[in-house]
Amino acid sequence: MAYSFAGRTISKVGVIGSGQIGPDIALHFAKVLAPSGVSVVVVDVSAEALAAGEKKLHKKVDRGVESRAFKPEQGEGIKGAVTFTQSYDELKGVDLVVEAATENAELKGRIFRQVEGLANEGALLLSNSSHLQPEKIFTTLADKSRAGVVHYFFPAERNRGLEIVPGADTDPEHTRWLLRFYEEIGKAPIQVGSRYGYAIDPLFEGLLQTAALLVEQGVGTVKEVDTVARKVLGLGVGPFTAHNLTGGNPITAHGLSILHDEVNAWFQPPASLQAKVEADELWDTPKRGEEITVSPEKEQQIGDALRATFWGLCCEVIDSGITTVSDLEMCVEIALVLDPPFASMNDYGVKEAYELVKAFAAKFEGFPVAKCLAEQSAKGDWPISYVTREDHDGVAVLTIRRPKVLNALNAAVFKELGDHADAIAADDNVIGAVITGFGTKAFVSGADVGFLAECESPEQGETTCLASQAPLNKIEALSKPVVCALNGLAFGGG
Ligand SMILES: NC(=O)c1ccc[n+]([C@@H]2O[C@H](COP(=O)([O-])OP(=O)(O)OC[C@H]3O[C@@H](n4cnc5c(N)ncnc54)[C@H](O)[C@@H]3O)[C@@H](O)[C@H]2O)c1
Numbered sequence: 001m002a003y004s005f006a007g008r009t010i011s012k013v014g015v016i017g018s019g020q021i022g023p024d025i026a027l028h029f030a031k032v033l034a035p036s037g038v039s040v041v042v043v044d045v046s047a048e049a050l051a052a053g054e055k056k057l058h059k060k061v062d063r064g065v066e067s068r069a070f071k072p073e074q075g076e077g078i079k080g081a082v083t084f085t086q087s088y089d090e091l092k093g094v095d096l097v098v099e100a101a102t103e104n105a106e107l108k109g110r111i112f113r114q115v116e117g118l119a120n121e122g123a124l125l126l127s128n129s130s131h132l133q134p135e136k137i138f139t140t141l142a143d144k145s146r147a148g149v150v151h152y153f154f155p156a157e158r159n160r161g162l163e164i165v166p167g168a169d170t171d172p173e174h175t176r177w178l179l180r181f182y183e184e185i186g187k188a189p190i191q192v193g194s195r196y197g198y199a200i201d202p203l204f205e206g207l208l209q210t211a212a213l214l215v216e217q218g219v220g221t222v223k224e225v226d227t228v229a230r231k232v233l234g235l236g237v238g239p240f241t242a243h244n245l246t247g248g249n250p251i252t253a254h255g256l257s258i259l260h261d262e263v264n265a266w267f268q269p270p271a272s273l274q275a276k277v278e279a280d281e282l283w284d285t286p287k288r289g290e291e292i293t294v295s296p297e298k299e300q301q302i303g304d305a306l307r308a309t310f311w312g313l314c315c316e317v318i319d320s321g322i323t324t325v326s327d328l329e330m331c332v333e334i335a336l337v338l339d340p341p342f343a344s345m346n347d348y349g350v351k352e353a354y355e356l357v358k359a360f361a362a363k364f365e366g367f368p369v370a371k372c373l374a375e376q377s378a379k380g381d382w383p384i385s386y387v388t389r390e391d392h393d394g395v396a397v398l399t400i401r402r403p404k405v406l407n408a409l410n411a412a413v414f415k416e417l418g419d420h421a422d423a424i425a426a427d428d429n430v431i432g433a434v435i436t437g438f439g440t441k442a443f444v445s446g447a448d449v450g451f452l453a454e455c456e457s458p459e460q461g462e463t464t465c466l467a468s469q470a471p472l473n474k475i476e477a478l479s480k481p482v483v484c485a486l487n488g489l490a491f492g493g494g
Helices: 022-036 047-066 072-081 103-117 171-184 202-218 222-233 240-247 248-264 273-280 296-320 327-335 341-348 349-365 369-380 411-426 447-454 456-475
Strands: 001-005 007-012 012-014 039-043 082-087 096-099 124-127 147-152 161-166 187-192 387-392 395-400 430-437 442-445 482-485 488-491
Touching: 001 171, 007 047, 012 022, 012 103, 012 147, 022 039, 022 047, 022 072, 022 082, 039 047, 047 082, 072 082, 096 103, 103 124, 124 171, 147 171, 161 171, 161 327, 171 187, 187 327, 202 222, 202 248, 202 273, 202 296, 222 240, 222 296, 248 273, 296 327, 296 341, 296 349, 296 411, 327 341, 341 349, 349 369, 387 411, 395 411, 411 430, 411 456, 430 442, 447 456
Parallel strands: 012 039, 012 096, 039 082, 096 124, 124 147, 161 187, 395 430, 430 482, 442 488
Antiparallel strands: 001 007, 147 161, 387 395
């Protein structure tokens, strides 16, 4: 048996590296592909790493069975599909490889040279590097067109965030296939241009840099800064806790020093982070259930610095041109589990956000004040798109993309659907349209309850309802055929 999707068949997947993240990537592949008979081979040079990886994978599957996420036979199927081995020969005949070995371009290059001769002809060779540009990893590969970066996020078996980073030589067809494939197997991928750290890690690492500087300057303790970060940025866990959980201190210290050279001079590993790496120590973060009280003045000072860092760096990423506002908005929220940056700036006031970033830059030398932020502050809210349009042979395909809420309909989605209907009506090159939902779980999960809850009176409720119906009426009245491709749950939005 094998898994086939959009012209490609996969019987065997290889994962190289059984450290922090490799076994989680293998677990994700096994969860989604083992039912189609796909086997997953995890290769590492270290027997201890393999044993620990296998133990971790089995533990996670057992927990899944206990919590009834999987039936016992599914759990056995997942475990049975994954082999842990020191032998690269076991990779013979793989159709897709994700390398998750130590973050070192030269080592990764050597691994891919070895894998190139073992993988099936045409197999996709992918690296889960967290920073390195594809052009630096695949330098000596004979066929670079089938190679690229797929950057997963912790915990890789559950976190839906994924950056797909093609290199200069990556075949665009492969990139398109990867975007569709990962969406099909439950991720919410975005395509990102090739730059050190890509779009997301400079944000994650920059937040730790500011957090550590605040502690070094005596503004707050590790516990206080972590607590305020959760509150003001809506983070699932604070930056220090996130680094403890992912074992991220060494990668971030190294990453910050290269970001300094390649992206922006502000990035610098703080002394306290260097000390933690040298002593191989974790941060003293809040214990589970521990209540940390922070005075309002302190909270304001810490909160302003963290907001400015986060928003300022997001805008710097947009200035760099490697991604778009809408893609970054979605990926940041999902991958880093925090409030979406551009909607947050809109709530706070884009002008006020710009002032905050400027004030932070005046205090922290070299911090970037992005051109796009200065420009947007003069225009108003950030435009964020939740409906994508792609045209194929005269058919406009509209995809409602709000994966966090199963594509629920809010005012912004309704407005965009109406604007698309107008554009399709006026476009002589378009003969019809397809409307679908992002991902595989839902077409649309109905009206967004958050947006409905904002209605404060029956009159406002009526206005909101009518405003939502107008775009749908436009679609109904289109003189061109419109087909819904129902790709999952579909609830009424009326
Ligand atoms: N940890 C995370 O949350 C995370 C997130 C995204 C990306 N990444 C990236 O994934 C990669 C792995 O990260 P990690 O945190 O798991 O690192 P890690 O240090 O925990 O594990 C790396 C593993 O690679 C193995 N290895 C070294 N040389 C090898 C070789 N020649 N062949 C096979 N295996 C080899 C090591 O024995 C080790 O087990 C890095 O590039 C990292 O930047 C990590």
